Amino acid sequence: MVLPSLQDRLRAMPAVVVTGARQTGKSTLAQELTPGRRRFFSLDDLDPLDQARRDPEALLGGRQPVTIDEVQREPDLLRAVKRAIDRQRRPGRFLLTGSANLLLMRRVSESLAGRASYLTLWPMTRREQQGLGRGGLWEELLNARDEDWPDLIAAESAEPEDWRALARRGGFPSPALQLKPGRERAVWFDGYVRTYLERDLQGLSSISALPDFRRVMRAACLRLGHLLNQAELGRDVALPQPTVHRYLNLLETSYLLVRLPAYAVNRTKRLIKSPKVYWGDTGVALHLAQEARPRGPHLENLVLNDLVAWRDTRLDGAEVFYWRTTIGEEVDFVIEVGGRLLPIEVKATTRPRLRDAAHLRTFRAEYGERVRSGLLLHGGDLLDWVAPDVLAAPWWRVI
Numbered sequence: 001m002v003l004p005s006l007q008d009r010l011r012a013m014p015a016v017v018v019t020g021a022r023q024t025g026k027s028t029l030a031q032e033l034t035p036g037r038r039r040f041f042s043l044d045d046l047d048p049l050d051q052a053r054r055d056p057e058a059l060l061g062g063r064q065p066v067t068i069d070e071v072q073r074e075p076d077l078l079r080a081v082k083r084a085i086d087r088q089r090r091p092g093r094f095l096l097t098g099s100a101n102l103l104l105m106r107r108v109s110e111s112l113a114g115r116a117s118y119l120t121l122w123p124m125t126r127r128e129q130q131g132l133g134r135g136g137l138w139e140e141l142l143n144a145r146d147e148d149w150p151d152l153i154a155a156e157s158a159e160p161e162d163w164r165a166l167a168r169r170g171g172f173p174s175p176a177l178q179l180k181p182g183r184e185r186a187v188w189f190d191g192y193v194r195t196y197l198e199r200d201l202q203g204l205s206s207i208s209a210l211p212d213f214r215r216v217m218r219a220a221c222l223r224l225g226h227l228l229n230q231a232e233l234g235r236d237v238a239l240p241q242p243t244v245h246r247y248l249n250l251l252e253t254s255y256l257l258v259r260l261p262a263y264a265v266n267r268t269k270r271l272i273k274s275p276k277v278y279w280g281d282t283g284v285a286l287h288l289a290q291e292a293r294p295r296g297p298h299l300e301n302l303v304l305n306d307l308v309a310w311r312d313t314r315l316d317g318a319e320v321f322y323w324r325t326t327i328g329e330e331v332d333f334v335i336e337v338g339g340r341l342l343p344i345e346v347k348a349t350t351r352p353r354l355r356d357a358a359h360l361r362t363f364r365a366e367y368g369e370r371v372r373s374g375l376l377l378h379g380g381d382l383l384d385w386v387a388p389d390v391l392a393a394p395w396w397r398v399i
Contacts, residue, residue, distance in 0.1 A: 001125065001128055001133055001134045001135055001309065001310075001313055002018075002029065002119065002121050002313050003029070003033075003133075004313075005119060005313040005314075005315065006018065006029070006033070006119055007033075008315060009117040009119060009315075010091065010092035010095065011091055011092065012091060012117070013091060013092075013115070013116060013117040014085045014089050014090060014091060014092070014093045014094065014115055014116070015081060015085060015093065015094040015095075015096060015112055015115055015116035015117075016092075016094070016095050016096070016116065016117050016118075016119060017071075017096045017097075017098065017102060017112070017116050017117070017118045017119070018030070018095070018096070018097045018098075018119050018120075018121055019097065019098045019099070019100065019101055019102060019118065019119075019120055019121070019255070020099070020120055020121035020122060020255050021099060021122075021123070021254060021255040021256060021280055021281070022099040022192075022195070022196065022200055022254075023172050023173070023174065023192065024121045024122065024123055024124075024171075024172065024173075024255075025121065025124075025173055026069070026097040026098075026099070026121050027042065027069050027070075027097065029097075029121065030067045030069055030095055030097050031067075033067070033095065037064070037065065038064065038065045038066065038067045038095065039062070039064050039065070039066045039067065040067045040069070041059060041066070041067070041068055041069065042068075042069035042070055043068065043069065043070045043071060043073040043074055043077075044069070044070050044073070048068075049073060049074060052068075052074040052077045053074060053076075056076075056077050056080035057080060057083075057084075059077075059080075060077075060080055060081060060084050060094070061084070065092055065093055065094070065095070066093070066094055066095070067094075067095040067096075067097070068094070068095075068096050068097070069097050070097065070098060070099060071096045071097065071098045071102070072098040072099060072100040072102060072203065072204070073203060075102070078096075078102070078111075078112060081094055081096070081112065081115075082112055082115060085112075085115045086115075089115075094116075096116075099200060099254070099255075100200075100203075100204055100253050100254055100255075101120075101252070101253050101254075101255065102118075119312065119313070120255070120308075120312040122171070122255070122280065122305060122308055122309040122312065123170060123171025123172050123176075123280065123281045123305065123309075124171040124172070124173060124176055124177075125171065125305070125306050125309050125310075125399065126161075126166060126302075126306065126396075126399055127399070128171075129171070129176050129177060135306050135309050135310040135313075135399070136306045136307070136310060136398050136399035137152070137153065137156065137397075137398050137399075138306075138307065138310045138335065139310070140152055141342065141375070141398075142335070142337055142340075142342065142372075146372055146373040146391075149373070149375075149391050149393075150383055150384070150385075150391065150393075153383060153393050153397050153398060154383060154397075156397055158396055158397045159396070160381070160394070160396055161396050163294070163298075163299050163302060163348070163379060163395060163396070164293070164294045164298075165181075166282075166302060167282040167283070167286065167294040167298040167299070167301070167302055168181065168185070168282075168283060168286060168294065169181070169185065169283055170281040170282050170283025170284060171281055171282075171283070171305060172188075172192070172281060172283065172284075174188055175188050175189065175283055176283075185283065186287065189283060189284055189287035190287065192284065193214075193217075193284065193287065193288065196254065196256070197210050197213065197214065198210070200254065201213070201250065201254070204250055204253060204254065205246075205250055207247075207250075212237070212239055212243070212247075213247055213250075214288075215237040215239075216233070216237055216239065216244060216247045216248070216251075217247075217251065217256075217288050218288050218289055218290070219233050219236055219237050220233070220248065220251065220257060220277055220279070221279060221285040221286075221288045221289035221291075222289050222291075223277055224277065224278055224279060224285060224295075224297040224298065224300070224301050225276060225277075225278065225296075225297035225300050225301070225332075226276065226277060226297075227274045227275075227276055227277075227324075228248075228259065228274055228275050228276065228277045229274065230244045230245055230248065255280050256279065256280050256281075256284065257277065257278075257279065257280065258277070258278040258279065258280055258304065258308065259275035259276070259277060259278075260275055260276040260277075260278060260304065260320065260321065260322050260333075261273070261275050261321055261322075262274070262275065262276075262321060262322060262323065262324060263321035263322065263323045263334045263336070263341075265367075276322050278300070278301045278304050278305075279301060280305070281305070282294070282298050282301050282302060282305070285298070285301070286298070295348075296346075296347070296348040299346055299348050299379065299395065300332055300346045302395075302399065303332070303333065303344070303346050303377060303395065303399060304320070304333065306399040307320050307333060307335070308320060316337075316338075317337070318335060318336070318337045319335070319336040319337075320333055320334070320335055320336075321333070321334045321336065322334065323343070323363055325362075329358075329359045329362050329363075330359055331343045331344070331345055331359050331360060331363045331374075332344055332345050332346045333346070334363070339370065340370055340371075340372060341367060341370050341371045341372065342371075342372045342375065343360050343363045343364065343371060343372075343374045343375070344374070344375045344376075344377060345357070345359065345360050345374065345375070345376050345377070346377045346378075346395070347376065347377070347378045347379070348378070348379050349378055349379060349380065350378065350379045350380035350381075351380055351382075352376055352378040352380065352382060352386055352392040353386065354386050354387055356376055356378070356386070356392075357374060357376055357386050357387045357390035357392075360374030360375075360376065360389075360390050361374065361387060361389060361390060364389055373389050373390060373391060374387075374389060374390040374391070375390075375391055375393065375398075376390055376391065376392040376393070377393055377394070377395040377398060377399075378392060378393075378394065378395065379394070379395060380394060381394055382394070383397065
């Protein structure tokens, strides 16, 4: 799904930065892109890393396009990239990948503003795991008339699936495609977390109390879909709020934690309201939380993972929010594109009812003509209007 967007950006910009959690496939994507026509260096290897520190101009020089993998290991290299672009600006000259959000890293002082396009590679969507190379039907739903949604969704040759199985395997290529359920996946997830804590995390920030950090990770995984209250979380794990704040920022920088902002007409209020917390991969979240059975919030998390993967490959802007009133009325997700709003509610029930659509209808009444019909995704088979303005659809037909 990300490849066409990456190629479009390389044709337009002198540098493209692809970031995402480790093991999402960034290195494989970079190496397979026009093989033989780009010089490839990984800063996980000591020789290129040493050259990046001592003589970055030599590493980046020459006429041939250059790919630098795991660039977050030497953030100062970005200044050399900027100088090279300013001397000679040509499309596709640099492809940089990293396992951290460079724009959130304190050590990164150079953003390559006006010189680079940023692209996020998330864990594989369900349809990517099926070999379809795409995410859910979000673009099609936005482009179609609301009354055509049932026919559009029914036309998809999607097969039913237990969402709990999808939540357990997550979207990282190895556990999703290559490993057997149970012990093999558990071993992989354990190794992934250990590598993150003992190696990757130390490259972002010095953390001396890894058990404390792991407790924060586990507490966040147990709060999927909840409002993020850092003071309360700190009390639960017996850590001061500033420490919790720092740890959560590091998790977000690593693409393990996803903070979903609140929707409000006033954009300033969106920054003030508490976000909801989700995880970048449900398989890792279940492993960290030591939960054997996925819960309803894990289905929400699967839908959000698909939404952000779709959002971050779009060249035209799209935003994803949640909506909540002071009296507790809530819509799980709101897509905002071109001034129009598409509200989405997710229910694990296999028998959706009119009452499940109540908050979608409240949202539509609140924001009027800007709002498309509501979409109620559920765990059953029903594809029908449960209200004149709310379509119930099986989650597996949409994502």
